[in-house]
Amino acid sequence: MPTPDSQQPARRDLANAIRFLAIDAVQAANSGHPGMPMGMADIAEVLWNDYLSHNPDNPGWANRDRFLLSNGHGSMLQYALLHLAGYDLPIEDIRNFRQLDSKTPGHPENFMTPGVETTTGPLGQGFANAVGMALAEKLLAQRFNRDGFELINHRTYVFMGDGCLMEGISHEAASLAGTWGLNKLVAFWDDNKISIDGNTDGWFTDDTPARFEAYGWNVVRGVDGHNADSIKAGIEQALASTDKPTLICCRTTIGFGSPNKAGKESSHGAPLGKDEIAATREALNWPHGPFEIPADVAGVWRANDAGAAREQAWNALFERYAAQFPDAAAELTRRLRAELPEGFLDAADAYIAKLQAEGPVVASRKASQMAIEAFAPLLPELVGGSADLAHSNLTLWKGSKSVATDDPNANYIYYGVREFAMTAINNGLELHGGFIPYDATFLVFSDYARNAVRMSALMGAHAIHVYTHDSIGLGEDGPTHQPIEHLASLRYIPDNDVWRPCDAVESAVAWKAALVRNDGPSCLVFSRQNLPHQPRSEQQVADIARGGYVLREGGTTPRIILIATGSEVGLAMQAAEQLGDDVRVVSMPSPEVFERQDAAYRESVLPRDVRRRVAIEAGTADYWYKYVGLDGAVVGMHGFGASAPAEKLFPHFGFTVERVVEVARTLG
8 A cells, every 4th residue: 555645745635635524424424435435535636626627516517527436335435525626515414424314325316416417326337327428428519519619528537446347237338338439438447456245356357457448448557546646647548538438447445544444345334433543544644633624625625616617618618609500509508408399299299199090000119119200300319229129129210320420410329239238328328418318128128227227217317218029929039038027127116107008199198208207217118019009089198198097988987997008908998898888998008107197087097986997917917906906806927928929828828808808707
């Protein structure tokens, strides 16, 4: 470990301010991770004080550099930086680290803390988010920059540890970043060879620099993570890269400065303890009390004036740009404000009405593609792609242009077989601003991406996740590819809207709802097989957007209610014809949206006194008992699927008119 006086005292004192805010906060909380902030403090100090372009008074300034902490367990590093730099994060919140209602939760949360760009903690995802943000910067620059006007010109910096690089998502994301040549992306690897279980020699012996070089990255090896000159030299090499992202390999000591815990896993995830803190203060020559930052150190750290000057200079550039390119300036402003284009909603409603009148009989995955074709020309901010399934997910449209090009209108992402990174990159694109992103794969492979979908919902990201081949209707590929529990699994994620439409009209409404929603993600789930068009009144078409509605009335007081989604709505309608005029059919394309409706509407659709209910869905049956209760029944799946043509599988597993009629009649 370098000696405490191996650098100029002023720089070391600036870094020690980070260290001791982290040490003291973790000690006060009796919980947290002091080792990483202590180890990466010198790197963070150089980056933030010498390079990072930001404005603490306006964390949302469009052309700011993005800073992400992929190793989010070391959150006190980021909180210390934000507090010291002058963000709205007072010392009281640092003192209340990990406490209820504090702006300093255990892991960084973008909706809790000013200046936090993304929610991190699940290792590796912050790195993938950073790839998405760097891609967003590249695409916006291609679209809006003009000669003499580098309007979009910022970098994405991400810190990551050994754990991030062990996670498979890091391989997926790094490969894409290299392929796309994201030279504005700079990743710092905290190479301390320690994880929770101890020295990583027994489980992480990769040649990481060679691995990233193989991905097409510029790699800066051998940086002393406790020497400012070495760190600056590494960053300068990164800034010089014009065609590749950069990995800066920083050799550090976890728990740097702690006489007895530095370099050991004991400093990773627990307070140092009072005696060790006192010894660390002495070792690092920090004679200040807990949470005390001397005025001279605090004054150097504050970045408000410099940040305001940076933003003012950019605003002046934007004014000149707007005078010369008014249409482009207006479009950029609209997109950064996350506002839909004027007239979009009317155009979407007209398209939906046209579909209802024409009544196409298509697979809902095809209806999804039709909706993209209708909506994408109106939404230049729509960008997305598929995990090597473009021609199955049907995500390509006539205006698709690969983001791997320099086309100013690039909008399509060929992700390859990388479902997890795809979804986390999608989150990064959205969090950056200026885009509505979508991704796509088979529903069964949402498992690979599920934690990133969960993070979409936790962050309130306006991301759209498209899943096709939604049931045993996938057919011959068999149970490995036939989703059973996946719809329920996605529905159980809080604040995640899941849509499973029954025909082209519901599919278009689902797309519109996902595009309009700006406070969370939507999962759009589509069929492989053709689905019949359902007749509807104008009011019924409008009610689709409420998540559940009466498709077949069944009289003022229906005797039985059949509830269905997707391909099973057609089955329910046929069964109702046999059961009688007093049988209601409720199409429930999105239970989450339905449950947000007022009580009166929900009662009008599912009257409480009608207890004879049958739910029908080619997915796990258990989810639907909350709607049918103990007096009802569910026609659903109770095991895995099988390999056979879809037309044989549905009757084999009981999805027939006869079976629905039989189950309904057993209710009386």
